[in-house]
Amino acid sequence: MRVLAAMSGGVDSAVAAARAVAAGHDVTGVHLALARNPQTYRSGARGCCTLEDSRDARRAADVIGIPFYVWDMADRFHSDVVDDFVAEYAAGRTPNPCLRCNEKIKFAAVLDRAVALGFDAVVTGHHARLGSDGLLRRSVDLPKDQSYVLAVLTRAQLDRSMFPLGDSTKAEVREEAARRGLAVADKPDSHDICFIADGDTRGFLAGRLGEAPGDVVDADTGAVVGSHRGAYGYTVGQRRGLHLDRPAPDGRPRYVLSITPKTNTVTVGPAEALEVSHVRAERPVWTGGARPEAPVECQVQLRAHGDVVPATVELTADGLTAELRRPVRGVAAGQAVVAYRPDPAGDVVLGSATITA
């Protein structure tokens, strides 16, 4: 097959490209330039899309022996990922930009362009399994598993995707990179959000949305217990950084329970008030088989690297509901609910949807 390897400049995508070559595919490497001004994004070890990453990707392509190009996706990335990220926070939700980037950029804009140019598939270095049965499964390396941020992909997208790293641990990938002479073998993992240079999400949002002072309100009493400089800067389940004026009467810690953009209010309360047993979500995709007519017993994950809980999931006319067997704290609107079917060969992604409540 003619495949396009998306190469970030990191070790995973380099080894994925090398494995695609080893599997006999005709591979072309592409680095996505996502920053409008590459210098403003995180440098080197801490993220992606810097000049250094572009060079690392190019060197890896040289060593692997494949053609290499840089594709400018900055405009698409800004409108579909960065602007969306800001708008989601402004609406009181907590977005996952990596998931959105997969949905809108890597497996949409890039994949569509690749297919139009005659490629059959896109190969990436995500840690997830996608076998000949077409099912998306967790990586064997559970701490590195990225099936959560891929669960948003549709059947059509998965059919044109390859994830060659799913059967390997991160340590094995690094060893293989060293064995293959790839200089990125010991390059540190990227963390956090690539387009927020200093890791200060609240500062980034304040720069985009402006300061908007408002009240922090106690959920039980309705009393104003503190102030904030922008409700968008908070996320459900957050405990730190609330700077409340007075402690709760019972002296126990308070958590963000909800954000109400309309009144610019952050509501806080005790930990148990965070507990959620019923999750509603919109824009479902279902790739783990035929769309189920009846409720499905499965496991759900409600945020990246979050706990997995047994649940009953039901597809509705316009979305998805999940009844959790035990309550979960810190479920934030905007995150994905991903349904998995436990499987000895790797838990299978059944489907996902965006949490609304």
Next chain:
Amino acid sequence: MAYLDHAATTPMLDEALEAYVATAREVGNASSLHASGRRARRRVEESRERVAAALGARPSEVIFTGGGTESDNLAVKGIFWARRAADSRRTRVVSSAVEHHAVLDAVDWLAGHEGAEVGWLPVDADGRVDPEELRADLAAHADRVAVVTTMWANNEVGTLQPVAELAAVAAEFGVPLHTDAIQAVGQVPVDFAGSGVSALTVTGHKLGGPMGVGALLLARDVAATPLLHGGGQERDVRSGTLDTAGIVAFAVAVEAAVKGQQEYAARVAALRDELVERVRAAVPEVIFNGDPVHRLPGNAHFSFTGCEGDALLLLLDAQGIACSTGSACSAGVAQPSHVLLAMGADDDRARSSLRFSLGHTSTGAETDALIAALPAAVDRARRAASLRTSR
């Protein structure tokens, strides 16, 4: 394989390569006082004479440099600094909108860091500067102009500038004119003295010499403040141990390219004309860019309406065909050509362009290979580009 990117770099001539290897085997620093040093010095000076003779300059006007970018920077910044030092009112630089980045960015740097004011001369739809535009600028600002810099031939669209006319206008006002002739030497007749310019950039690897060596021809009566300080090897204007082997090979290549220019131009222009005709016949909706008459013999430049140049390049590259989209930023992202934008093209047309440039090894078989691959590539690139607009 079809190598259609000679304007990026062209294969070294056999005689230049042989001269390089033979000289590189000899030890000797041209600045040393012993016999080995004298031998190296002799090779350098013989080369200087050969370059001077081939390009209509005096040997003392040849300053060897590390290539085109250095020569352009030395001319633009060096003449600016020297002229401003002699008369502090002279802080204006006049240039054209279609210069290579080696000139463009040097001029921008002077504007950003040295307080230079810049007069950008516009070009017409074919990419040519009108000498009357220069006259108007100089008439308004003559006593404030430090240097004029306009290229001999455009590296992207191949348009030749009326250099002699521009130099004559500059001379009327007593202002030195530098010209970047990197794409011109060996392609069209280039005579330093005859052209009337004060400074001229030439580089080795565009005419069959090695990379990393070139020259600035600088008239004796024009001062330039050095960029590089050190041993003062080249007329105290340029320092750095002389690259004897590179200079010898450069001189051999310049001599050969100039000597063979007429025959070369006739042969390559015929190949180019055939390529242009066949591209137009094979692909609908293609725009041929640049001046059809005042043009480098090996340059064919097109806008493929509805395509993105970088997608076309990828597809042709996969078929073994090498061509160019123009410039890319430091991260490798293809940029819309400033040359085409200056010629009045819109962003889409500027992004849809591709340069095919022929040279001394070009054959009709390479055109055959291009024509065999191009229609399908354009179809695919058009489909890919339509995704961007349909979303």
